[in-house]
Amino acid sequence: MVILVGTASKRVRCFQTISSFLFNKNNRFSASAPTAIDTNCAADKFVMDKFKLPSRHEAGVYSVWIEFSQLAVTTKCLNLGQGFPDYDPPSRFSDYLAQVATEKNSFFNQYTRGFGHARLVKALADLYSKLIDRKIDPMNEIMVTVGAYEALYCAIQGNIEVGDEAIIIEPFYDCYEPMVRTAGGIPRFIPLRNTKPNASTSHSSDWKLDPDELASLFNSKTKLIIINTPHNPLGKIFDYDELTMIANLAKKHNVLVISDEVYEWLVYKPTQHIRIATLPEMWQRTITIGSAGKTFSMTGWKLGWAYGPSYLMKNLCVVHQTAIYTCATTVQEAAARGFEHEIALLGTPNSYFQTLSDELQPKMNYLFKILQDGGFKPIMPEGGYFMIADWTNFG
Template identity: 50%
Template structure:
């Protein structure tokens, strides 16, 4: 269920953050990346016909994992608020409608999956928003699967709050984390799930009968890294302090660069990613090559790769099929890049900008 030095430091480190007595044997499971934690959670807790509430835009594995477990995904969409002329949009302007969210809970609702900071939007859910979710989960006796892999990548003075730390939520929440995201070692595939034994015992059963365990060498390295972070927590020597400072600069660099060619970034509050509004191009270049039934952002990304040498992800893939057509004017970019890559971006965008001049 996890290399003992790692389960112990996870219990100690997150016990302080969540203000819980965490038992490394009962409340911690080390998994093959956060993906492994998510898959194990869905397989362990979602049964045939159960409903799972998914907040859009969503990390793309949530829907197929729900379906693979026999569940029925139910979607609720973050709505962007209007911004003033010339004003940059912010991920914080994308909000849940409390009435709409409440309407998604039924007698068949088993779980709600929360992702904060959100991928692809970069929204950091406020404490008030989390309290709304928590209240509904408790009212309807629903499990919260909280994907918090970007918890250390938060900007502009925003604070990440774990929903498991709110009153009454530890007993119904699985908190999922990632060493790959936390320590910039994404190929190592070491993740974890934290939660009450009444839920964790089912995850242990699934893991024991599927992947069985996560390779020990990676676990040992992550254990040492967390021990260092615990000793240096909140200090300038902490990687969890250094990383967001560096990525904050990269984020702002990319925001400025994308604006130069008429893309309109939605400034993220956290995560690796930002999305940019391509509506101006959609109105000027409506007839891009490709299948006309394909969402516009997919055709735009293919055009951009071929003609501009720049890659992004169409944001419509992070929405359920009925809603894709309403959000096909955004592209996701990753700003966690070396300085040399950001400079290459600037060069390509400058060339693009020159081509746009009359």
């Protein structure tokens, strides 16, 4: 379980404040961080002026992960902000990887199919066909990527034209905004608002979108909306009514939905995760993002995917083949074997899809109590492995 300390409504602004601390007005590192290039030399400056970062990438200059990691080092504090577990994935995955790497099959050491290793996309199609009650074509409706991060990148780059607008819900995973801007798009922000600010105990379900405020953002320039459920960092899971509201607006304005569902198996009872692609007429306009790293607690494998109708997936495939081409064959083969194992256990108490959230829920409750006892105002999440805590009592 990871904690980001601070009020949720100020998360993005907080990151910007930290950015200004680490960088001066000339976009060079301040004295508190290492300087990569000496710009005092006139010749160096001449070269740098010509080969400076293209303006389309300026939105990605500041990375919250780099900045907070640097702050943790310089201040010698414990960094609880980055989302990955400190325990091993199920041992069978490392066993599968070792088997694949040592088997007498030379093809496992060569390039595999660019849009996804055949065995893996078949396993993913088998899984999601069951989950969304729709037959998914593994060769045309699923693409494997270098982590969910690349899937998001391909979905945004493959659909945004210069001047298109993309609706982003605050607080948000930090890559959404720079990815939209890099594609030439214009991000339009809408916050989740606390509907029970005076409640003694705060729950992620208390944070909601204002329907009128959301509707006002949709117009003829709106190309897509990004939703994240279970949500990072609030831990909110959008319920059926909230997803229906978003779906109705998307259908009314002919807007694409990118649904970031990397925490789909980190859902705490009694809440249930609803995939927006299962709502009426939403498969046709939804790209759903998933992650093996989040699903099986192995983020270092950097394996993700996107699925959706073939006419939407075509755009992602074009971006993927010109940027990445293909993902590691050995990792995909090992992951495929792991998915096949889990599909056979789907719906049983022995499935890792079930046991992971069962293991994390008591830890979540324990952390919540510790923070409350310490004077913080934590928000009880419905899913994911983040917990936001309001520290204004100490301010």
